[in-house]
Amino acid sequence: MAQTGSSSKRRNQRDEATRKVIAAEARAASVSTNGRAQITLSTGVVLNLRPVPKQFIYEATRAFERPRVPVVLNNDKGRDEENPADPDYQEAIQRYVVETANAATDVALLRGTEISEKPETVPGPDDTIWIQEMEVLRMPMRDNPRARYLAWIKAVAAPTDHDILMLLGEVGRLTGVSEADVDDAVQRFRSITARDEDREPQVK
Numbered sequence: 001m002a003q004t005g006s007s008s009k010r011r012n013q014r015d016e017a018t019r020k021v022i023a024a025e026a027r028a029a030s031v032s033t034n035g036r037a038q039i040t041l042s043t044g045v046v047l048n049l050r051p052v053p054k055q056f057i058y059e060a061t062r063a064f065e066r067p068r069v070p071v072v073l074n075n076d077k078g079r080d081e082e083n084p085a086d087p088d089y090q091e092a093i094q095r096y097v098v099e100t101a102n103a104a105t106d107v108a109l110l111r112g113t114e115i116s117e118k119p120e121t122v123p124g125p126d127d128t129i130w131i132q133e134m135e136v137l138r139m140p141m142r143d144n145p146r147a148r149y150l151a152w153i154k155a156v157a158a159p160t161d162h163d164i165l166m167l168l169g170e171v172g173r174l175t176g177v178s179e180a181d182v183d184d185a186v187q188r189f190r191s192i193t194a195r196d197e198d199r200e201p202q203v204k
Contacts, residue, residue: 036049036050037050037170038116039166039167039170041163041166041167042158042159042160042163043119043122043156043157043158043159044118045117045156045157045158046115047115048113048114048115049113049170049171049174050111050114050171050174051112051174052107052108052112052174052175053111054175054176056107056111057104057107060106061100061103061104064096064099064100064103066093067089067092067093069082069083069084069086069089070083070086070089071083105164105168106150108167108171108172109150109153109154109164109167109171110149110150110153112167112174113167115157118157122157123156124152125145125148125156126145126148130148130152131148134148134151
């Protein structure tokens with residue numbers, strides 16, 4: 001049991017160190033041009049950043065209903081009690097966290113960024129090659145320019161978790177989101193990507 005606690009503490013310390021590094025790199029990558037904040041991503045794409053109306057984030061996330069804790073009869077006490085350990089409830093909560101985190105991330109990327117410049121070697125969201133790739137990959141709403149832009153940000157302009165985390169941190173700061181809430185969003189994103197990595201088949 002002590003080993004589990006020690007492992008958890010080391011993981012938290014590692015996450016905290018990673019958060020600080022990402023924040024520092026975001027500050028270094030983010031500059032102000034003519035009063036506009038910008039960030040340079042790993043691909044060389046430069047995005048203008050702007051605050052996102054908090055109402056947009058609220059509307060996007062409230063579309064998902066938080067699961068209710070199931071109630072079971074405690075025969076010993078003769079009364080109903082909540083059972084948060086129920087496996088179905090735990091799975092539903094994890095799904096809720098993923099869905100709301102993804103929705104908030106999409107709002108931040110879609111409303112909080114716009115292209116400033118990009119390398120010639122990187123296709124743009126309206127370039128034929130990107131639209132063709134969306135068709136091949138059966139990505140939805142390829143005819144919607146805003147949907148194309150959002151997909152392009154995540155798949156082309158900011159393909160790494162590091163890119164996305166920097167964007168979330170900087171857009172959150174411009175929006176006026178508290179540092180604690182930004183950290184929470186970052187940790188949720190990290191937990192989602194870590195869970196996805198765990199589900200990937202291991203190459204032997």
